[in-house]
Amino acid sequence: MPTRTNNLSSKELATLLKNAVQEGTDNAIKKEQPIPDKLTKATAYRLYGRSNVDRWLREGLISTHTDGGSQTFLDRSELETVSGSSNRITYLPVTDR
Numbered sequence: 001m002p003t004r005t006n007n008l009s010s011k012e013l014a015t016l017l018k019n020a021v022q023e024g025t026d027n028a029i030k031k032e033q034p035i036p037d038k039l040t041k042a043t044a045y046r047l048y049g050r051s052n053v054d055r056w057l058r059e060g061l062i063s064t065h066t067d068g069g070s071q072t073f074l075d076r077s078e079l080e081t082v083s084g085s086s087n088r089i090t091y092l093p094v095t096d097r
Contacts, residue, residue, distance in 0.1 A: 022084070038065070038073040048083055056082050 008016070041064075044053045053074070056062045062078045 044074045
């Protein structure tokens, strides 16, 4: 019976491992400490970093929502999507922006 060989590049393997670790971590955190769907800015800062959250808001990658009162929330799924696709290597240097 012929054996099948997979020729994954180092980059592909690293991406697969990174995604597996992230998914496992997310599942463990949700199981132990469920994160609500709506996050305050303070919570988002703590989870994703203040400079990241502020930059994502400035660039329009995420948006704020209100609950009808004065409380402003950020959507956790938006934050996770942007956070997961963020790759600092692809950003332009400050001089090129």
